[in-house]
Amino acid sequence: MRFSTPRRLLACSALAAALVSPLALSHFDDKQVNQSYRQSWFTLLAMNFGPMGSMAKGEMPWDDEALKGYARELEAVANLNLMRGFAEGSEQGTTRAKPEIWQNKADFESKLEDLRKASAALNAMAGNGDRKAIAEQIGAVGKTCKSCHDEYKSKNYLY
Amino acid sequence: MRFSTPRRLLACSALAAALVSPLALSHFDDKQVNQSYRQSWFTLLAMNFGPMGSMAKGEMPWDDEALKGYARELEAVANLNLMRGFAEGSEQGTTRAKPEIWQNKADFESKLEDLRKASAALNAMAGNGDRKAIAEQIGAVGKTCKSCHDEYKSKNYLY
Numbered sequence: 001m002r003f004s005t006p007r008r009l010l011a012c013s014a015l016a017a018a019l020v021s022p023l024a025l026s027h028f029d030d031k032q033v034n035q036s037y038r039q040s041w042f043t044l045l046a047m048n049f050g051p052m053g054s055m056a057k058g059e060m061p062w063d064d065e066a067l068k069g070y071a072r073e074l075e076a077v078a079n080l081n082l083m084r085g086f087a088e089g090s091e092q093g094t095t096r097a098k099p100e101i102w103q104n105k106a107d108f109e110s111k112l113e114d115l116r117k118a119s120a121a122l123n124a125m126a127g128n129g130d131r132k133a134i135a136e137q138i139g140a141v142g143k144t145c146k147s148c149h150d151e152y153k154s155k156n157y158l159y
Numbered sequence: 160m161r162f163s164t165p166r167r168l169l170a171c172s173a174l175a176a177a178l179v180s181p182l183a184l185s186h187f188d189d190k191q192v193n194q195s196y197r198q199s200w201f202t203l204l205a206m207n208f209g210p211m212g213s214m215a216k217g218e219m220p221w222d223d224e225a226l227k228g229y230a231r232e233l234e235a236v237a238n239l240n241l242m243r244g245f246a247e248g249s250e251q252g253t254t255r256a257k258p259e260i261w262q263n264k265a266d267f268e269s270k271l272e273d274l275r276k277a278s279a280a281l282n283a284m285a286g287n288g289d290r291k292a293i294a295e296q297i298g299a300v301g302k303t304c305k306s307c308h309d310e311y312k313s314k315n316y317l318y
Contacts, residue, residue, distance in 0.1 A: 047243075
């Protein structure tokens with residue numbers, strides 16, 4: 001078994017990390033704590049936004065109670081201190097976070113604020129029974145995700 | 160390069176996951192979303208508790224402002240819906256979560272409540288300037304972590 005292509009080199013690094021760090025499989029790597037922090041944040045965010053997005057698109061059954069829970073968690077996660085995860089120095093290493101984040105910190109943070117506002121608005125209306133308006137607001141939250149990803153997230157999914 | 164020992168087999172699985180899933184390196188694996196959710200939660204929890212624990216032990220300089228931030232985030236993270244991450248079925252696969260969690264769900268949840276109460280108490284006092292009391296409460300939070308880990312977290316750090 002030989003590692004020769006960049007893809008395999010990357011896998012080899014992942015393998016080495018898994019062997020070296022006893023906590024690697026719990027997503028915590030001493031060498032990249034900020035990356036681990038922000039990736040964990042994005043995971044929690046996605047796991048709350050994901051099902052709401054699917055409900056809004058009709059890809060899964062609409063469930064008012066579940067949606068209220070997701071909306072509440074989404075706002076809570078959005079309001080955590082994400083910027084810790086983008087501390088100076090954490091642009092190093094294998095990451096899909098583009099260097100422009102650290103070059104345009106204020107713009108990046110303003111996009112984070114857009115997400116927070118949109119999530120708060122969604123949570124505030126999540127229980128009101130107006131599915132059309134809720135679905136539109138889910139779309140509005142999704143736009144704040146996309147707006148930031150377009151500019152600041154690498155499309156290289158090997159990273 | 161050959162994979163023969165259990166450790167290497169595990170690494171091989173990690174490697175396969177990294178190759179197969181484009182999002183594996185962002186801690187999101189379609190096959191184990193609940194594990195990914197709970198591991199992300201524990202990462203955020205640990206990254207807020209960790210520095211407070213170190214301050215309480217005198218292993219890093221005490222910083223009232225930083226501590227207030229960590230205590231606020233700790234309470235917010237503790238109050239997220241962790242139990243989603245321990246849904247039925249998510250006891251499968253490579254995990255340090257012991258099967259007893261699913262056998263003693265009520266006890267596990269009561270230990271989670273202990274953490275939430277201790278974190279809320281810590282956050283409430285974090286700004287009051289009484290370092291001795293704050294350090295003791297950090298210890299009290301740590302005991303709620305340990306109490307649960309002792310019973311429900313495998314000590315096999317290969318997992």
